[in-house]
Amino acid sequence: MERYDRLYRLYSDHDTDTLRALQNLVDLFPLVESPVALDRWQEINEELAAGKAGIDDDFSEVGETFADLATRATQEQAFTGLDLYNKYGRSVNVLILDVDETLRSTGSTDNEIPRDTLNMLTEFHDDGIPIIICTGQTLESVKGFAIQGLGSELIHSGNLSIVYETGIGVFTPGHGARTKQLLYEDLDEDVQAVFEDIRGRILSEAPENLRRGCHLQGNEFNITMKPNFDTASTAAKDVIDEALVYELDLLGDAISGLGQVDLESETVSEWTRAYYAEQDPEIRSVLESEGALPDRDATDVSSDLEDILERLDIGYYEGDAAEIGSLELSKVVGVEAALDVLDIEDPFSIVMGDSKSDLRVMRWAGENDAGIAAAPEHASQSVLEYVEATDELVFDQGRAGEILRMVYALNRFAESADS
The missing domain is CATH 1.10.287 (Helix Hairpins)
Known part of the structure; x- marks a missing residue:
């Protein structure tokens, strides 16, 4: 005391x-x-x-x-830092940070990372703490704002890594041949074939209202449909809901084309919808509202189809994006690759994020005694439930810097205890 x-x-x-x-x-x-x-x-x-x-x-x-x-640090941030030090007994030695709606927010930061947050990131960098930016964005998009906000010197310091497109690749400047790792190249040929098939026709075969209302994000591997309307607007929500159904059917058709599932293409698409509806309540809700939820029990899906589906991921972000990715290439896989390049053998991180892909990293950190989790107040319900059940590190929209200050306090207590 x-x-x-x-x-x-x-x-x-x-x-x-x-x-x-x-x-x-x-x-x-x-x-x-x-x-x-x-x-x-x-x-x-x-x-x-x-x-x-x-x-x-x-x-x-x-x-x-x-x-x-x-x-x-404020008094509250300092006391929280001390509580966390007493609980975990060690300092944070790596930052794992989502970007959109975490470090920056369209609702309160005009889609820019606040100066206070950028300044704290620079402080951690000066203390020798590696930073892993972990995002669903494309590499070029992330590099652009990162250099603008943090500066080219920090980005190319050798102590920062970018996990992009939710884990399909890792970019760590200053590490020679390991600077850019294309993790998707290690995927099974059948999985790669599905992505190649869908990417080649997703817009050309889309209904006219989707071609007019959506665009394909410039991904390196993942397939992401984005709205041509303001994010989270009614029009954006409507077109992304429709895009989700379209992507599920296109996925089923591409899988059917592999010739490994002895079912008609339309039937495969129905099972695909049912499978992902069972996996994600949000997807089920969209399919129900679109009148596209098939009368099929997902537990009865054939083993040959399930073998493929369980390796693929459908990302739904209301009014923002509908995405096809690979569960074999998650943010967790990307983070592990980044830690390896940065030579961090015993990580204890602060993981900050708002979506289900971030939740996987949070759970990985918790299960491996590799860190603590924080989320903005507007994060998805499953993320908030996890964060509130662990250390209750929920911050106001656009105020990620407050969590960084709390971590700064935690590290100061750890340093003073070690000295």
Whole structure:
């Protein structure tokens, strides 16, 4: 309890709000050559240093740690960090981060990663903590915003990896022949044939309203239909629901074309719908609303068809995307490949995300004592249930930086305990 008592005294006896404000000014102060601006920047630094020195003097052997905490974490974040350290007894040594609706949000951050979040990521990088960006986006899309937000130096530092298209590939600049790994090249030939078949005709054979209302995302391997309307709008929801049904039928037809299932193409498509409806309540709900749920019991699907379906993944994101992927190429597989390249043998991560693909990484981390999980308040229900049942690290929309500050506090406590 002594550490909790001292931590409480830190925030009650010292003006930590001012210290955090000063630190934010130092971090975000624009680089200008104006003498007036530079003089003010120097004044801010001096005031910050004086405040930290007062804390250092007040808390003797933990003074440096507490002074650092005061400039980065609120009282709540610091106490949460201490709770987590006492629970797990170690520091976070890798960040595993989803992007869309996690680091950035169309609802509150204008689809840009907030400066506060970017600054904290830079702090972790400066501390030598590797960063794994884990996303469903294409590689080029991720590289573009990452370089713009984090800077080319950080991206090419050798300590950052990008798991893209939900795990079909891993890009880790600065690692020679291992810089780019195309994980999909290791898939079974039949699975690759299904993707090649669908990709070659998904738009050309689509009904006119889907051709007008959707576009095919520029994926390297996964097949993703996106709406030509504002994400989450009524029009986007309607066209993506229809696209989901279309993709399921096209998948069934492609599987039938392999010649390994002794059923008519239309029948295979019906079983395909039934199979994925059984796997995912959201898909079932869409099929029901579209009048496309077949009267078939998914438990009766033939073994030869199930053998193929259980290797494939259907991703449904309401009003945003309908996607065909491979369950053999999940974010978990991509993360494991990234950890290998980054040479992290004993990971303890913070996994942040909002979707079912992120939930798989969270569960992997939990089952392997490899980290803790956090999610935004608008995450899918299954993600929220998992996060709330573990450490309750749920953050407001667009406020991922708050979790990063909590992790920063956790790491400071771990460092002080080891010293």
